[in-house]
Amino acid sequence: MLKLFRATAILEGISYLALFGVTMPLKYWAEIPEPNKLVGYAHGVLFIAFIVLTLIIGFTHKWSFKKIFIFGIASLLPFATFYVEEKYLRPEDNA
Structure with a gap:
């Protein structure tokens, strides 16, 4: 489910840039x-x-309100979904 969320975050960011850029x-x-x-x-x-997906995964993983709010705001800002995907959704070990 987290992989789907990561892909959605990246695709949403790309579609935002494609739409407005x-x-x-x-x-x-x-x-x-x-x-x-x-x-x-x-x-x-x-x-x-x-x-x-932010709400489903946020509640499933017991994220704080602050973290869910950050993802909500990120959906409204260009490039922000790339940031939250990198900062919050990447696996810890990138090896």
Whole structure:
């Protein structure tokens, strides 16, 4: 379950960057809206999955409210899901 959460955190971060860094400029500057819709849907699904998995894993592993709150805030900020994945979800032994 933790591997799924790690993958979701990374994919949510990528979709966030793709949405606001690539497809939004395409939509508004180049008047190409199609990629924005597709990436927007994907980002929405990944965002909800990240929040749901945060709550499920947080309660299962008895995380503190502070840690769950950090993950919630991370879902709203660019690059933050990469940070929490690296800091909180990586196995201790990377060997």
